[in-house]
Amino acid sequence: MYDHSASTSYPAADSVTGLLEPEAQDTDALYFQRCTWCGTAVYQRLLCPVCRGSELRPERSEGTGTVRHATVVHRQTPVARNVSLVEMAEGFVVRGRVTGSPVAIHSGDRVRLSVAEDPVRGEPVFQLVDEPSHRLWS
Structure with missing residues (x-):
């Protein structure tokens, strides 16, 4: 049987919600x-x-993932910005922003965590890992 009390140490979690402090x-x-x-x-x-x-x-998280959906948002911001759903290598999905031109971000692009929490919006910020091949032929 699996031992749920493994000796691996983790950051402190709130006992009521289980969320990280x-x-x-x-x-x-x-x-x-x-x-x-x-x-x-x-x-x-x-x-x-x-x-x-x-x-x-x-x-x-190791901080790497793949863009599953990308949207360009024009409201409540002076310039267009990117909002993406990123599937992380560990299997969870997080909403965040990918740096660069908002129209240049596509589903399937590989990304890496740049900042865990944007100071303005409070969401993770990612950067492209490499130039996808579909952009090289355009």
Whole structure:
């Protein structure tokens, strides 16, 4: 049987919500939660969406992912900005911004975490890892 009390140390989590306490987080890292019962990776949840378990342990993401959906937003901002859904290597999806020209970000682009929390919008900021091949032929 799997031992749920592994000796790996994690940042402190609030005992009521299981969410990370702000002072416990590394500001350059993105933290997510993993269900101790089924192993599902989630981002800022109170319950596991698969088994409804409430025992979610915090883990640090390696910071790499793939853009699953990208949108250009023109409202409530002086210039157009990018809003993307990024599927991280660990399997959870997070909403964030990819730096660069908003119209140049496409589904399938590989990204890496640049800043864990944008000071204005409070969401992760990513940068493109490499120039995708579909842009080289345009």
